[in-house]
Amino acid sequence: MFQSFFPKPGLFFSSAILWTAIAAAIWYGGGDQWGQYVGLGVPSAADANVVGIGYFVTPTFLWFSVYYTVSVGIFGLFWRLFSSNPWQLWSVFGSAVIIFTTFFDVEVSVAINNWRRPFFDDVQNALSGKALVTAVDLYVLILQFAEIALCAMFLFVVTRFLVSHWIFRWRTAMNSFYMTHWQKLRTTEGAAQRVQEDTMRFASVVEGLGISLVGAVLTLVAFLPLLWGLSKYVTRLPLVGDIPAPLVTAAIVWSVLGTLLLALVGVKLPGLEFHNQRVEAAYRKELVYGEDNPNRAEPATVSELFHFVRHNYFRLYWHYTYFNVFRGLYLQADNVFALVILIPTIAAGSTIGFTFGVLQQVLTAFSQVSGSFQYLVSAWTTIIELLSIYKRLRAFEASIYLTSH
Structure with missing residues (x-):
């Protein structure tokens, strides 16, 4: 790779x-x-x-x-x-x-x-x-x-x-x-799909995740000092009171909580995605053999292979259901979190010079910083896809070194 x-x-x-x-x-x-x-x-x-x-x-x-x-x-x-x-x-x-x-x-x-x-x-x-x-x-x-x-x-x-x-x-x-190395790889299950499809998907997904990660780091470098400076306008945080650099602290704590939450509820998904590709490859391979050989892809065999596909997809649907529930709740709460913690400051705005323009800057800077810290939250489903592809290509490449020793 x-x-x-x-x-x-x-x-x-x-x-x-x-x-x-x-x-x-x-x-x-x-x-x-x-x-x-x-x-x-x-x-x-x-x-x-x-x-x-x-x-x-x-x-x-x-x-x-x-x-x-x-x-x-x-x-x-x-x-x-x-x-x-x-x-x-x-x-x-x-x-x-x-x-x-x-x-x-x-x-x-x-x-x-x-x-x-x-x-x-x-x-x-x-x-x-x-x-x-x-x-x-x-x-x-x-x-x-x-x-x-x-x-x-x-x-x-x-x-x-x-x-x-x-x-x-x-x-x-x-x-x-x-x-x-095709002569060593050709007998691997799903070899054609690994070369034709997974190479394309791997390069594309790695590029997307890599650029997102670089963008998140650069955004932190650019907006953290700005958010730190804007913290002088924030009088206090609800339930917490006065703390140093309240906006930066709130952005970090909120983002870390979201990341840990989704990592916990989505821990099984990479393995299921990997297994899903294996059963799909086995089903596809049997159908391809059946195109040229009348003794392959018999109804009983195809039915059994499709049963494995169906079983794995239903497991995926269930696990993605509760994952999406937690992810959706967190993202919806994230839409108003900055406004909630700014309510005491907004109420006292006329006495501390907190203008409408400053409010817009604070909301934008907070969104950029918290979004950067939430890299894993926003990219988790893509990371799951990448881990699945990576596992398949690593198993595929193992055939090269296995046959070499």
Whole structure:
């Protein structure tokens, strides 16, 4: 699965994590200020609050883009010299480009969140008559939102095009690897399905989960400091009272509880999905044999095999029923959780400067942070699918090494 596309997978991923940690340590250790030495301007804290598309041309953003490109170039060059792989252009540099576009997408969310405060504050002031707000002021802010939205749309189209090609390259690499060992694999039950279907699904699911995980981490990096800063407006939490960084604490506790809940109620699903594919493969194989051999796929045999399929599906339906009940209850509660914990603050808003614009920023930042911590909650069904595919392909690949010894 991995060795066909990535150079020396175990060492590659370990080195990628180590190099990321080193690059991050340099950045947060003062490297974020080095852009001024190459003529990109002096980064400042004010860059994080720029409203509109100008956010993407601030010294901080431009220097990070250059810094990321140089870091990836060094890492990619090392692996180019250390271990040659025919798919290295896509597996190393293609992955790096996809990660950067994911980072850019997170920054689009930050830019939109920066826009929320001035826009909704102007709306509140216009409706209350407390300040002079003209239609032109609101139209200018709408135009700024449109610029960010168009940027996001362009990024989405380009990213999906690139990701589609990246997935198919990985599938091609796995297909070539398995076909090289086809004589050892062909007798494995469901061999054709493993090569034709599971390679496609594995690459696609890994890409989706991987990008979601990277996006969740980058969202935390971008929005946690913002949510921490917005906590100064929150007076107290219901039932809890005054605690340090109440918004951040509430987001973490709420997300961890949801993750543990769904992990507990969904613990049996991966094994059932794996078994489901095995009985489906056995049923399909017998039908395929029956196409060419009149002595195969007899009614009694087919009926027995289909009985196993039916039994496993009914077990899946039952386990997914209670899993979906708990998942649905949690997600519905999540829709109003932020508002519930903000009720004391909203009630005291006029005395602590808690405006409508601040409320919008808090709700968005809280949603982004809690959503990132809820990665396993939102991705659990996809993770179950991936574990099932992974088990099937690992069992499939075992035939190569079994017959080799």
